[in-house]
Amino acid sequence: MTFRAHTIAGVLAQTIPGGAALHEPEIGGAEKARVDECLRSGWVSTAGPFVERFEDALAQYTGANHAIACVNGTAALHACLLLAGTRPGDEVIIPSLTFVATANAVAYCGATPHFADSDEDTLGLDPAKLANHLEDIGHITKGNCFNRRSGNRIAAVVCMHAFGHAADLDRLAETCRHYKLPLIEDAAESLGSFYKGRHTGLDGVLSALSFNGNKIVTSGGGGAILTGGAELAEKARHLTTTAKKPHPWMFEHDQVGFNYRLPNINAALGLAQMERLEDFLTRKRRLAMRYKDAFAGVEGVRFFEEPEDRRSNYWLNVLLLERECAQHRDAALKAANEQGFMARPAWTPMHMLDMHKDCARMNLDTAEDIFARLINIPSSPALVS
Amino acid sequence: MTFRAHTIAGVLAQTIPGGAALHEPEIGGAEKARVDECLRSGWVSTAGPFVERFEDALAQYTGANHAIACVNGTAALHACLLLAGTRPGDEVIIPSLTFVATANAVAYCGATPHFADSDEDTLGLDPAKLANHLEDIGHITKGNCFNRRSGNRIAAVVCMHAFGHAADLDRLAETCRHYKLPLIEDAAESLGSFYKGRHTGLDGVLSALSFNGNKIVTSGGGGAILTGGAELAEKARHLTTTAKKPHPWMFEHDQVGFNYRLPNINAALGLAQMERLEDFLTRKRRLAMRYKDAFAGVEGVRFFEEPEDRRSNYWLNVLLLERECAQHRDAALKAANEQGFMARPAWTPMHMLDMHKDCARMNLDTAEDIFARLINIPSSPALVS
Numbered sequence: 214m215t216f217r218a219h220t221i222a223g224v225l226a227q228t229i230p231g232g233a234a235l236h237e238p239e240i241g242g243a244e245k246a247r248v249d250e251c252l253r254s255g256w257v258s259t260a261g262p263f264v265e266r267f268e269d270a271l272a273q274y275t276g277a278n279h280a281i282a283c284v285n286g287t288a289a290l291h292a293c294l295l296l297a298g299t300r301p302g303d304e305v306i307i308p309s310l311t312f313v314a315t316a317n318a319v320a321y322c323g324a325t326p327h328f329a330d331s332d333e334d335t336l337g338l339d340p341a342k343l344a345n346h347l348e349d350i351g352h353i354t355k356g357n358c359f360n361r362r363s364g365n366r367i368a369a370v371v372c373m374h375a376f377g378h379a380a381d382l383d384r385l386a387e388t389c390r391h392y393k394l395p396l397i398e399d400a401a402e403s404l405g406s407f408y409k410g411r412h413t414g415l416d417g418v419l420s421a422l423s424f425n426g427n428k429i430v431t432s433g434g435g436g437a438i439l440t441g442g443a444e445l446a447e448k449a450r451h452l453t454t455t456a457k458k459p460h461p462w463m464f465e466h467d468q469v470g471f472n473y474r475l476p477n478i479n480a481a482l483g484l485a486q487m488e489r490l491e492d493f494l495t496r497k498r499r500l501a502m503r504y505k506d507a508f509a510g511v512e513g514v515r516f517f518e519e520p521e522d523r524r525s526n527y528w529l530n531v532l533l534l535e536r537e538c539a540q541h542r543d544a545a546l547k548a549a550n551e552q553g554f555m556a557r558p559a560w561t562p563m564h565m566l567d568m569h570k571d572c573a574r575m576n577l578d579t580a581e582d583i584f585a586r587l588i589n590i591p592s593s594p595a596l597v598s
Numbered sequence: 599m600t601f602r603a604h605t606i607a608g609v610l611a612q613t614i615p616g617g618a619a620l621h622e623p624e625i626g627g628a629e630k631a632r633v634d635e636c637l638r639s640g641w642v643s644t645a646g647p648f649v650e651r652f653e654d655a656l657a658q659y660t661g662a663n664h665a666i667a668c669v670n671g672t673a674a675l676h677a678c679l680l681l682a683g684t685r686p687g688d689e690v691i692i693p694s695l696t697f698v699a700t701a702n703a704v705a706y707c708g709a710t711p712h713f714a715d716s717d718e719d720t721l722g723l724d725p726a727k728l729a730n731h732l733e734d735i736g737h738i739t740k741g742n743c744f745n746r747r748s749g750n751r752i753a754a755v756v757c758m759h760a761f762g763h764a765a766d767l768d769r770l771a772e773t774c775r776h777y778k779l780p781l782i783e784d785a786a787e788s789l790g791s792f793y794k795g796r797h798t799g800l801d802g803v804l805s806a807l808s809f810n811g812n813k814i815v816t817s818g819g820g821g822a823i824l825t826g827g828a829e830l831a832e833k834a835r836h837l838t839t840t841a842k843k844p845h846p847w848m849f850e851h852d853q854v855g856f857n858y859r860l861p862n863i864n865a866a867l868g869l870a871q872m873e874r875l876e877d878f879l880t881r882k883r884r885l886a887m888r889y890k891d892a893f894a895g896v897e898g899v900r901f902f903e904e905p906e907d908r909r910s911n912y913w914l915n916v917l918l919l920e921r922e923c924a925q926h927r928d929a930a931l932k933a934a935n936e937q938g939f940m941a942r943p944a945w946t947p948m949h950m951l952d953m954h955k956d957c958a959r960m961n962l963d964t965a966e967d968i969f970a971r972l973i974n975i976p977s978s979p980a981l982v983s
Contacts, residue, residue, distance in 0.1 A: 568851075
């Protein structure tokens with residue numbers, strides 16, 4: 214079958230008849246019961262037992278020592294960067310091919326993103342290019358890595374597990390160790406995704422999860438910080454609760470803090486969703502395999518499978534057009550959307566946005582190439598039984 | 599009756615027997631019905647009809663042209679400051695006697711707070727001292743007001759309606775106009791409070807509301823921006839939704855934006871609460887009048903009443919100790935809390951916190967004086983029928 218603008222829409226129509234959104238939450242009786250329980254208790258705000266239970270469920274599922282629930286994934290990532298020591302004037306290495314929150318969180322610290330390229334095998338940071346780039350521009354002085362071109366300190370490296378596929382954590386962590394750079398994982402999309410048997414979010418010093426409405430588990434809006442360190446966890450709780458010093462009645466604060474904790478009502482919803490995570494993962498995998506089969510015989514387009522040694526949550530299923538078909542991407546998107554199948558390209562790479570066009574960067578050919586060829590297709594667990 | 603450490607606890611025990619928290623939400627059948635409706639719809643996240651309905655209810659009640667629901671009051675105030683043009687290196691005049699969120703929101707802009715004194719008649723910014731201070735240090739060049747001592751631009755004045763009592767808006771607005779300073783209202787505590795018949799939050803260019811769990815109306819966590827300007831409202835919506843350019847599938851952003859919009863599930867709760875606001879106000883006023891009577895005959899302590907021309911929501915009821923009794927404040931707090939009546943002092947003034955001790959400031963004697971003498975006492979609407 215030759216690739217045409219309507220090819221993808223046609224396969225979708227056969228695979229998931231009737232149209233579909235990109236990723237919709239499933240909210241049912243379990244969620245209603247938990248939220249009702251929360252409402253009955255009267256504890257709906259930023260203190261309450263569901264916050265702890267949700268955090269416990271996250272820690273237990275991922276294997277993280279500590280989970281700190283936040284108001285959303287952006288807030289969680291911002292806190293991770295601050296806790297890792299990011300200061301105004303620093304640079305933070307992030308993939309250019311990411312959702313804008315990754316770059317925004319850097320900007321909130323008064324730092325600037327320094328863009329790194331992605332790897333077509335994982336859709337995440339390319340470890341070889343990162344190592345080469347740091348060899349070229351990195352310079353270690355007094356335990357800190359500096360960009361020898363700009364003179365700025367590089368505060369951290371953030372990898373992002375794009376669309377739920379784990380980046381190459383071992384090699385990234387090795388490079389980060391070599392350059393004395395803390396590794397932070399933007400695991401907003403990868404709850405339920407594993408790398409060599411470990412859940413994503415455990416290799417970074419700190420990691421951020423997201424429970425936005427389009428994620429595999431939602432709390433309405435929400436996020437969490439994962440960390441292995443007890444001291445970092447305590448600092449995270451302090452920083453995200455306005456840095457208030459504990460006292461039965463005095464209001465004193467010992468640093469500029471944030472109102473970043475998750476309300477109890479959102480945690481109640483998130484807890485109910487966590488209890489259904491395995492079921493969501495099973496059905497999302499079934500949908501992914503169905504797509505794999507459906508697109509197997511289609512020329513010009515490849516269904517992206519989880520990389521070797523990884524187990525992906527298949528958060529948003531990915532099609533990659535062959536290079537000679539990339540010119541048809543927008544027509545394919547238009548056709549799919551017109552037929553009721555929500556489809557979208559990857560995020561416009563950050564270095565192509567006006568506000569970030571002057572940021573430090575390496576060669577970003579693969580990020581641009583993936584952007585030109587990638588299409589996300591409907592991925593809700595409800596699409597299969 | 600001579601004032602002793604146990605005097606306040608004793609009056610509280612007679613007025614609201616059995617102990618009480620400071621301010622608890624009332625969550626009942628109406629809230630459950632709205633939230634269940636939201637859960638059934640599946641729209642629990644940052645898009646959904648309850649967000650619009652909650653915004654409409656806020657605009658209608660306050661009389662604001664536009665209300666933009668946010669994830670919390672701090673986020674709303676941060677957005678207000680950015681929309682008013684606050685830039686890194688600026689100073690923003692705020693009362694020193696305020697909750698830390700006011701100062702934090704300034705810091706998030708890369709600006710520094712410039713502390714102004716409060717007025718014992720309103721507990722808010724002192725308009726006379728502000729005018730004198732600006733006459734002393736203010737300097738207008740090319741339509742901008744600069745601090746002639748520091749050389750920094752002053753970006754805005756934020757007034758805060760402390761504990762629900764409206765600040766002197768007319769005189770503050772006049773001074774702001776004179777010095778070309780945008781007035782922003784931190785109305786986090788003043789939903790249901792009026793100044794000369796107008797709802798608080800209408801005199802500022804932009805204003806911030808809060809629906810945290812301790813507020814008169816709660817959405818779990820939540821806040822809102824109020825503004826009269828259609829263009830500002832549009833910019834507020836854009837800035838708080840990651841500054842994403844509208845497009846059916848492309849992800850492009852034209853500035854560093856924020857993930858600051860309120861989830862639909864929180865809006866559903868907030869909407870149900872808004873429908874009960876009048877009832878909350880009635881009962882809170884009844885409680886305030888009961889306190890007024892109860893403390894009328896008590897020497898050494900005065901129940902703080904709404905200033906003339908204002909109608910306060912009596913968010914947190916305020917006692918002011920006479921100066922000669924101020925030394926007993928902590929003992930009085932201890933006695934009340936030990937007997938199960940949650941009581942607390944005012945927030946430690948911002949200029950007394952380590953992180954802000956070097957900020958620009960005027961004489962702050964009244965802020966320190968009020969801090970030394972103020973006690974908040976239990977104020978939940980549930981305390982009276």
